[in-house]
Amino acid sequence: MASPGSTPPVDSPLAKPQSTSSPLANLQGTPAAHHFPASLRLGPAVAASVRPLSASGSRAPDAVLSKPSGGGGKKSDESDVLSLDSIRRTLIQLEDTIIFNLLERSQFSYNPAAYDRNASGIAGFNGSLIEYLIQGTEKLHAMVGRYKSPDEHPFFPEKLLEPVLPSVQYKNVLHHAAASINVNKQIWDVYFDDLLPRLVGEGSDGNCGSSACCDATILQALSKRIHYGMFVAEAKFRESPDKYSAAIKAKDEDKLMEMLTYKEVEESVKRRVRFKALTFGRVVGSDASPMADPPLKMEPDLVVELYDKWLMPLTKEVEVHYLLRRLDN
Numbered sequence: 293m294a295s296p297g298s299t300p301p302v303d304s305p306l307a308k309p310q311s312t313s314s315p316l317a318n319l320q321g322t323p324a325a326h327h328f329p330a331s332l333r334l335g336p337a338v339a340a341s342v343r344p345l346s347a348s349g350s351r352a353p354d355a356v357l358s359k360p361s362g363g364g365g366k367k368s369d370e371s372d373v374l375s376l377d378s379i380r381r382t383l384i385q386l387e388d389t390i391i392f393n394l395l396e397r398s399q400f401s402y403n404p405a406a407y408d409r410n411a412s413g414i415a416g417f418n419g420s421l422i423e424y425l426i427q428g429t430e431k432l433h434a435m436v437g438r439y440k441s442p443d444e445h446p447f448f449p450e451k452l453l454e455p456v457l458p459s460v461q462y463k464n465v466l467h468h469a470a471a472s473i474n475v476n477k478q479i480w481d482v483y484f485d486d487l488l489p490r491l492v493g494e495g496s497d498g499n500c501g502s503s504a505c506c507d508a509t510i511l512q513a514l515s516k517r518i519h520y521g522m523f524v525a526e527a528k529f530r531e532s533p534d535k536y537s538a539a540i541k542a543k544d545e546d547k548l549m550e551m552l553t554y555k556e557v558e559e560s561v562k563r564r565v566r567f568k569a570l571t572f573g574r575v576v577g578s579d580a581s582p583m584a585d586p587p588l589k590m591e592p593d594l595v596v597e598l599y600d601k602w603l604m605p606l607t608k609e610v611e612v613h614y615l616l617r618r619l620d621n
């Protein structure tokens with residue numbers, strides 16, 4: 293842990309990621325993560341309003357949920373946007389971002405100096421390196437319209453700056469109550485208190501900045517994935533409005549949770565993320581020849597556990613929060 297006022301180790305571009313044979317070996321529990329390039333391509337609104345920054349244009353998630361209004365959109369657009377299949381495809385794509393970035397973060401040690409609120413060493417800033425990084429990133433992204441998108445949720449809403457680009461009116465398919473739902477505080481706490489210590493090896497390897505950059509992209513992906521629960525909930529509500537309305541009027545949270553839970557979907561999510569973690573995390577020999585027993589960069593069970601114990605439950609919690617307010621005036 294760095295002492296107050298000291299400067300965290302400066303990452304060298306040449307700094308070698310610590311070889312972590314089994315940083316996740318003691319993982320017993322929860323957690324997950326997300327990534328930067330992906331988050332820039334993320335929001336449908338961002339993709340539309342900030343097209344020059346949008347990465348590849350080939351990403352389904354950006355175009356899935358909402359579209360600028362007044363663009364002559366056909367009526368069928370909204371039903372495409374709100375089909376459960378289409379929303380689930382977005383969740384599947386976010387799995388890649390989350391797993392790739394977990395893999396990236398797992399190469400570094402914990403690096404406690406990045407989280408020490410007294411040790412960022414940044415003049416004039418009262419907080420940790422990770423807070424500085426995320427606040428700065430969110431300020432900049434807010435300026436290009438990121439948080440005007442209904443599927444983007446900042447960790448520090450009070451610090452955002454005004455957009456510098458002309459605003460685009462997006463057709464928001466969600467109920468207005470969605471604007472008041474933000475579970476990032478919870479995501480932040482679970483990530484730093486629970487997931488991160490299980491994901492990485494203890495100690496410092498000098499890669500504070502790199503670690504914090506990975507954390508930031510992971511947090512953004514987690515946030516996006518979990519808040520997508522509101523679109524899932526909206527789609528489910530529109531499929532069976534009467535059924536859901538009864539439970540909403542009765543404020544029956546257990547009933548809502550039961551109605552929106554699809555055990556078979558959850559099992560297939562777990563199977564898929566295990567396979568992705570195995571596939572993406574496999575070490576490939578430098579000459580690409582098959583290895584008899586290829587080592588893994590990250591324990592796939594960690595990712596399964598993350599989804600099972602944390603990501604899917606939080607997504608469902610967001611769905612319930614949203615539905616409870618779905619009939620508000």
Ligand SMILES: O=C(O)C(=O)C[C@]1(C(=O)O)C=C[C@@H](O)C=C1
Binds near residue numbers: 383608
């Ligand atoms: O796909 C859905 O129906 C969702 O609500 C999403 C999700 C998930 O988080 O992946 C959550 C609850 C369901 O039981 C299945 C999957």
